[in-house]
Amino acid sequence: MTAVAERPADAPFARRTRVLRKGNEAIAEAAIRAGCDAYFGYPITPQAELLEWMARRMPQEGRAFVQAESELGAINMGLGAAACGKRVLVSSSSPGMSLMAEAMSYMAGSEVPIVVVNVMRGGPGLGSIGPGQGDYWQATRGHGHGDYRLPVLAPSSIGEAMDLVAASFEIAERYRTPVILLADGILGQAMEPVEETYRTPPRLAADWALTGADGRPPRVVKSLHLKPEALEQHNRHLRAKEAAIRDAEVRWAGERLDDADLAIVAYGTAARVARTAIARARESGMRVGLFRPITLWPFPDAELRHLATQVRGFLVLEMSAGQMLDDVRLALEGARPIAFHGRTGGMVPMPGEVVAALHRLENRTGGPAR
Amino acid sequence: MERSVIFSGFGGQGLLFAGQVLAQAAMAEDREVLWIPSYGPEMRGGTAYCTVIVSEEPVGSPIVERPDVAVVLNPPSHAKFAHTVVPNGVVVTNASLVDSRVEREDVSEIALPLSELASAAGDPRLVSVVALGVVAARTGIVLAGSVHRALVDIVGRKRPQVLDMDVAAFDAGIRAAGGRPIAEILRDEARALDATLRETVPVGREP
DSSP, rough: OOOSOOTTSOOOOOSSSSEEEEHHHHHHHHHHHTOOOOOEEEETTTHHHHHHHHHHHHHHTTEEEEESHHHHHHHHHHHHHHHHHOOOEEEEEEHHHHHOOOOOOOHHTTTTTTTEEEEEESSSSOOOOSSSOHHHHHHHHTSSSSSOOOEOOSSSSHHHHHHHHHHHHHHHHTTOOOOEEEEEEEEEEOEEEEEEEOOOOOOOOOSOOOOOOOOOOOOOOOOOSSSHHHHHHHHHHHHHHHHHHHHHOOOEEESOOOOOOOEOOOOOHHHHHHHHHHHHHHHOOOOOOEEEEEEEOOOHHHHHHHHHTOOOOOEEEEEESSSSHHHHHHHHHTSSOOOEEETTTTOOHHHHHHHHHHHHHHTTSSSOOO | EEEEEEEHHHHSOOHHHHHHHHHHHHHHTTTTEEEEEEEEEOOTTSSSSEEEESSSSOOOOOSSSSSSSSEEOOOHHHEEEEEGSOOOEEEEEEETOOOOOOOOOOOEEEEEEHHHHHHTTGGGGGGGHHHHHHHHTTTOOOOHHHHHHHHHHHHHHHHGGGGGHHHHHHHHHOOOTOOOOOOHHHHHHHHHHHHHHHHHHHTOOOO
8 A cells, every 4th residue: 555645635525324323223223213112121242232222212212211130031021011012122142142032932922023133242151242143043943942933134234234123023013923133243343334214114903912901802912822732723823924924024135146156155244254255256266156144034045045056056154153054955955065164252254264165165066167 | 445444552542433533534435334343351451453444345344354554552452463464554553652663574664652642632542543643644545634524523522622632633643644734634625626516516506
């Protein structure tokens, strides 16, 4: 780099109105603008600024903010408020999410719409406060006990996180289900310019919510069904709902796939590392694209399988030891070779490592296609 | 083109703030930018840092292997980051606290007594703002005027009573790095912009 006194003064000046915003704060404000009635949380790094933003802003809006005595308190308060038909947000980070597992299962069983944000950190256990993606299995396999799955939305930028907050409330209420917004420490802690465009999903008639039985028969919101026949019937109903979600809510994004003969599959922050790696690999003549799931459940398996008709091999990139890898294998059913590269513990893969992994994949799949 | 700056030192040197000012300056130029702090537990006297990535395209990897510019304000961060800059990269070294220098031919190291310049401007904690002046004057990543406007906007909103001191520290950094006073830079930028507008906007119509 040469030392230059100043860039020319005709450099472009802002034509767009953007603000610089931290991921945690952007998610919080997007929830407020999406009409969130109540927030419950307990501080934990790297999610703490989300709670702090809510602590300041929710009272300004005349809405409910409670810093609970624990994660268990927070999520069960969330269950209660959501059962009353309120639009509710709860947030935490990995260890705190584990504490919430019981209530997640209860809310799935009770069909309570709620949005839960997990700003993932390094695990297992108390782990580290560095960014991670090691909660993929936990999030996409239901999170608690019993047969159920929950929609999981994974943003890859702060602006996308804001959009997905409104989408999460919408999906939660449309299907009466908890929805997990799965971010990581980088997305929570980083600042990026964002457009201050917000969306408030229209409210559906909550003809199930506990609003006081004055003048109408009482309603019941519960997950307890003591008769096996009744519980099996309830499970069939949940499966039908999950099928409807699979049919309608799959989201994914592709980048540079048109001419690709190799593809990286990555979500969230890992997808951003993939983007940089792809740019570098393409400089050396490799034709690589990015397949980025946005809904981790439902996983875009048909779309990924379709891509297998075009590319020779896939590289799965995660900030975990290989969890989404399972879903890629299930989707591809052995159709193409799958390589994996991952970092754990709060480490973020470097683009150079990813390019090296791409070269290994290329050699495995018959060398460069020129 | 993507370029990255790492601000490193110890807590209390205004590192995160300086990075935020640079990020806002880049945003005001309609560019893409990502600011990321080190949020890990750091030992007292160790290193704290933030990274700012400026690009014309959406920013990819949030972690840079080798920054284009490293601002190093204390000895541990010089040891940790100064040698990591790209070939032909720039290291801005706080010579008030750091005695060692980068032993690389392909690095342009600007060693200046940044802490002393900050004290002279009114507060040693402004050392990152002085460094920001050096970055603005010597790297061309964003316009000095954009940084100035971001500084005025952020400090003016949060702590207007210290704004003059911040601008003085920024100006001291620019001039110590061989740049012209910020007032002159702003005047020239305004003239150039004015000329550009004259060329593109028909006379007699509001731009």
